[in-house]
Amino acid sequence: MNTKVKILDEGNLDVEIIKEAGEIIRNGGLVAFPTETVYGLGANALDSEAVEKIFKAKGRPQDNPLIVHIAEIKDMKPLVIDISPVALKFIQNFWPGPMTIILPKSSIIPDITSASLDSVGIRMPSNIIARELIKAAKVPIAAPSANVSGKPSPTDVDRCIEDLNGKVDLILGGSMCDVGVESTVIDCTVSPSCILRPGGITLEMLREIEKEVYIDPAVMKKAEGNNRPKSPGMKYRHYAPNAPVKIVKGNLNKTIAKINEMVENYISENKTVGIIATDETREFYKNALVISVGSRHNMLSVSKNLFETLRSFDDNKVDIIISEAFEEKGIGLAIMNRLNKSAGFDIIKV
Template identity: 70%
Template sequence: MNTKVVKMDEHNLDKGSLIECGKILREGGLVVFPTETVYGLGANALNAEAVKKIFEAKGRPQDNPLIVHVCDIESIKPLVKEIPEIACKLMGKFWPGPMTIILPKSDLIPEETSAGLDSVGIRMPSNLIARELIRVSEVPIAAPSANISGRPSPTDLERCMEDLMGKVDYIIGGEKCDVGVESTVIDCTIYPPCVLRPGGITLEMFREVDDKIYIDPAIMKKPDKDFKPKAPGMKYRHYAPKAPVKIVQGELNKTVEKINEIIKECVSENKIVGVMATDETANYYKNAVIISLGSRKNLNTIAQNLFGTLRSFDDKKVDIILSESFEEEGIGIAIMNRLKKSAGFDIIKA
């Protein structure tokens, strides 16, 4: 397949290319597009055969549900059986933005899109390229992240091309994604609503709307093999670079000591070690490939840089990646959720 690539500015849209991509989507093709979270791999959410192409292009397990992207609240109504009052409140406060709401699906949503569930995740992105693409395509767009399944999600055009050139019809490039981790998923088929995947909209932010909202305790644990995911990213090993990732967890000074100890051991075995550090600690590591995610004082920056940094270690062909850990509060919960998935829950206590 010949993949067309176009780059555009969110505030200076290439309308002709977007109309062309909209036609491709209506006709059952695949289009990669930027959002504020990560890049998405889109197909017509109402076309079962088109949705199957997403799973083929990504190598994605069939029981992993897809998120349906819309450009306005009105277009949700045919896709769901009901919109509870709490969902309306959350939409009013956090849309457009990095929040996916799970609702009971209507018969319009194929089994392939919902992975056989009777619910569907819906989101309205804030990225203007994404919203205009949905508008001109005149169909809701099912879109997981635009990467080979299991790899770190792409936050820039180059990584999308690396994974999906020749597998999709069109790739639209925009700026680097603002949030850097996938949307927060909140289940509104139950009350109180439950967060199934942490992201840029934090529990603290949700509790400003309803203080009963809670996080599914399974989020930070390794899932059982029989677990049936209700939201993307809940079951499988995700966000993984080629080298194994190990998280070192403990007080920061002890973490640095432990990482240096492991570096020394690995170097003695002629292994190239990557260290995912922070501005506060990067100078304390030696004899390793060191990349800082940013300052611990700004976890939003660390989230934005997380996937790109994991991919950078692939470029540098390291044999093992050691990562510091982060406080599990605010967006730190999302950071640690993605790190634990990338490491397959391989955590070393410092």
């Protein structure tokens, strides 16, 4: 397949490129596109054959449900059976934005889109390219992250090209994604509502709307059994670079000392080491490729840079990656969810 790549200026969109992309979606093709979270790989959510192409392009298991993206709140009505009062409050407060709401699906959602569940995740992105693409397609767009399944999600167009060139019809490029981790997924088919995947809309923000919102216990532990996941990101190893990842968790000074000790041990084994550090700690490490993901005083900078940092270690072909841990509050919960999964929950406590 000959993949076209078109770069767009978000401040001055080329209408003809958006129109072409919409036609590809409407005709059963695949388009990668930017959102505020990560780049997505889109197909017509109501076309089973088109959706199947997503799974083939990504190498994604078909029991992993897809999120359906819409451009306007009114577009949601034919896709679901019911919108609960609390779901409506979440929508009014956080859409457009990095939040997916799970609701009972209508009969027009194919089983392949929802992984044969009786529910579906719906999201209205805030990114202008994503929204205009959906409008041009005139259909809802099913879209997981635009990467090879299991790898860190792409937050810029170059990574989409790296993973999907020759596998999709068109890649739309924009600026680097603002949030850097996938959307919060909140299940509104249960009461109280339950967070199945943490993201940019945090637990604290959601609890301002519904005090009893809770986090599924599976979010911060290794997946067990063969249950069908109700949300993307719950079951399989995700966000993993080529090199194994280890997380050191605890007091920051003890963390730094432990990481330096580990580096020396790996060097004695002739291994190259990558360290995920922060602006506050990077100067304390040596004899390794040290990358700061941002400042601990600005956790959004950490989430924005996390996946690109993991991919950078692959570029440099390190043998092992060691990461500091982060406080599990606010968007830090989403950061640690992604880090834990990238490490296969290989966590060293100090």
